[in-house]
Amino acid sequence: MQVRRRVYLDHHATTPVDRRVLEAMLPYFTEKFGNAASRHHAYGWEAADAVEQARAQVARLLNAQPSEIVFTSGATEANNLALKGALEFYAERGNHIVTVATEHKSVLDVCRYLERTGKAEVTYLRVDRYGSIDPDDVRRALTPRTVLVSVMHANNEIGTIHELAEIARIVKGAGVLFHTDATQSVGKIAVDVEALGIDLLSLSAHKIYGPKGAGALYVRSKKQRVRLVPQIHGGGHERGLRSGTLNVPGIVGLGEACKIASEERESEALRLQALRDxxxxxxxxxxxxxxxxxxxxxxxxGNLNVSFLDVEGESLLMALTDVAVSSGAACTSATLETSHVLRAIGVDEDTAQSSIRFGLGRFNTEEEVDYAIDRVVAEVKRLRALSPAYAARSRTKSRGS
Ligand SMILES: Cc1ncc(COP(=O)(O)O)c(C=O)c1O
Structure with a gap:
């Protein structure tokens, strides 16, 4: 029987666990299964040591101090803790948050919740056609009541990287906290909390070849200490900022993933860029x-987001059963809702519906990319041959030439 080939090009959604990460994690499920909070026996000490090693590995990747890393269940939780925790702690300063229209839902939905419940007022900055913000817009949005500015480092759909250092200078100059959701950039491009001037940073293990269900929030303590009100109570783990028995295997996996990223990020980025091109x-x-x-x-x-005009993205996805990619029309609650990111950069409805996001990753090869090209080209041509809109466009073009 011939095994059907499958190519995975959806690394913004999640990544496979690197074998080296899995190897590092395995003992912590079985013989080293202790609770990192058990202070009175070797099982607990072993687990606690592993957690502290992972904390140092995460910190090293970010140029942070180990004591500035709080482990969470992922970036969604880290974003919740950063936004809600800062707003609550600094309530006497004000209740205004500035963020960007193209943020991930784990930031936007928190902001909407805070607005709906009357806990915050939120300014959503607009982006240009590339998905970039104008740093002057950040300056203009700040008010004496602004507590926090949250700007993602790199966008999960279109890959655009924000100029964080310049934005941070403006934000910090006004005495406001600066948070970044760096879920897509950590391990892919340089992320240095000192050089970028970041106070709070969210990351996730499963986007960097680590396990699902593990992540971290960086909370600045050097120079100017950032304080947060915890959002999960019970037991006082993670210096009281995030209670709950630590997910030791997951944290070990996150640490190992960060260690590998520290060593291999630069060469991997060059390879992925070449594959993407x-x-x-x-x-x-x-x-x-x-x-x-x-x-x-x-x-x-590793990001490529394109529209094949006159081809419905969903039809293309269905046809590409052997190439895993995402479409710009996100399927939420059974409706085909156009991506808020593509809308924000001014892409019209039809073009947005025909968009496909490719995300290349560590284990992709040139041969896989060539296979994906052949498959996408074949399916786009087949679908266009059935499309009256494409036929009309081709006629108009040939008349014009
Ligand atoms: C930019 C961004 N932020 C946050 C998240 C949420 O991460 P997690 O799955 O760890 O909760 C994602 C995942 O898709 C993301 O891409």
Whole structure:
């Protein structure tokens, strides 16, 4: 029986666990199963040591101190803790938050909740057609009641990287806290909390070849200490900031993933960028009417987001059963809702519906990319051959030339 081949190009959604990460985790499920909070026996000490080693590994990747790392269940929880925790702690300063229209839902939905419950007022900054914000817009949005500015480092759909250092200078200059959701950038591009001037930073293990259900929030204590009100109570783990028995295998996996990223990030980024360029060039060599979304250069090395005009993204996804990618039309509660990111950069409805996000990762090969090009080109041509809109566009073009 012939095994059907499958190519995974959806690394913004999640990544496979690196074998080296799995190897590091395995003992902590079985022989080293202790509770890191058990102070009175070797099982507990062993687990606690492993957690502290992981904390140092995460800190090293970010150029932070180990004591500045709080383990969470992932970036969604880290974002919740950063936004709600800071707003509550600094309530006497005000209740205003500034964020960006293209943030991940784990920031936007927290902001909407805080607005709905009357706990915060939120300014959503607009982006340009590449998904970038104008730092002057940040300056203009600040008020004497602004507590926190939250700007993601790199966008999970279109890959655009924000100029964090410049934004942080403005924010910190006004005495306001600066949070970044760096879930997509950590381990992919340089993330240095000192150089970037970040106070709070969220990250997730499963985007960097670690396990699902583990993540961290960096909370600045150097220079100017940031305080938060915990959002999960009970037991006082993580210096009281995040109670709950620590997920030791997950944390060990996150630490190992960060260690590998510290060592391999730069060479991996070059390789992924070359693969991404190969993919894009392969597609535009064979197909016309391919529209690139996001910034042409300031983008994540493994990200490519394009629309194949006159091809419905969902139909293309269905046809590409052997190539795993995402569409810009997110399927939420059984409705095909257009991506809020594509809407924010001014992409029209039809073009947004025809968008596909490719996310390349550590284990992709040139051969896989070539296979994906062949498959996408074949399916786009087949679907376009059935599309009256494409036929009309082609006629108009040939009349014009
Ligand atoms: C930018 C961004 N922030 C936050 C998250 C949520 O991360 P987690 O799955 O760890 O909760 C994701 C995951 O898709 C993401 O891409």
């Amino acid at each position: 190969r993919l894009y060039e392969g597609l535009i060599r064979e197909l016309d009417d391919v529209v690139l979304h996001g910034h042409p250069t300031r983008r994540l090395p």
